[in-house]
Amino acid sequence: MPRYALKVEYDGAPFHGWQRQTDLPSVQGAIEHALTKIEKGTHQISAAGRTDKGVHGLGQVAHCDMQRDWTPFRLSEALNYHLKPNPVAIVACAKVPDDFHARFSAQERRYLFRVLPRRAPVTHAQGFVWQVKQQLDIDAMREGAAHLLGTHDFTTFRSTICQAKSPVKALDRLDINHVQTIHGTEVHFDVRARSFLHNQVRSFIGTLERVGSGSLQPSDVKTALEARDRQACGPVSPPQGLYLASVSYEVPPFD
Secondary structure (H helix, E strand, C coil): CCCEEEEEEEEECCCCCCCCCCCCCCCHHHHHHHHHHHHHCCCEECCCCCCCCCCCCEEEEEEECCCCCCHHHHHHHHHHHHHCCCCCCCEEEEEEECCCCCCEEEEEEEEEEEEEECCCCCCCCCCCEEEEEECCHHHEHHHHEECEEEEEEEECCCCCCCCCCEEEEEEEEEEEEEEEEEEEEEEEEEEEECCCCCCCHHHHHHHHHHHHCCCHHHHHHHHHHHHHHHHHHCCCCCHHHHHEEEEECCCCCCC
């Protein structure tokens, strides 16, 4: 059975997350349903990350096994046709070796979080950014973020329902920059690691936003990390500003 890697883009708003759920719309469910339209039988895809309800995808990677040998172009075209009207798109498709696994072969996952500090209501970007009313001190947030880099016990910054066996993870990058857009200056958080705990990125952003607003000091991030206590975490940011931006592999499947 030939295996294909899919690069998936989606608006997470209408879905209850990536993972297939009984009687609830999911991105995985939408793609698997589209697969049944082009090849009969049951289809089960695997993905690099299981994004939560409302989280978007720019470069999610999944893989599927097919019964017949498709050209990647025809497979992606067929899937995109049958995915309508869902806000899901297969933006790249490639035939990959049988031992490729979208989740277990991944070397790095990159998340983007968009914050828009402005008082006027958001119109065109509504549902795609986290709007905050006050300006944020980017230097203070960078100072706070520096405490999170490296390998740590991230108990403070993971959900109480996280199923990971260990809270220890290595955070490779957490870059914070201003980005000019047509609706104002956004603050973008670029977060990278091999893997993440449940709600880890949104917990980071919620805490760092409190630093940027002046409610917390940069040193409070270090204190919270060392507490290894979920109660020490700042408020968890909402999902709509978060994107699974890209997934990296030792051999890039779409090159």
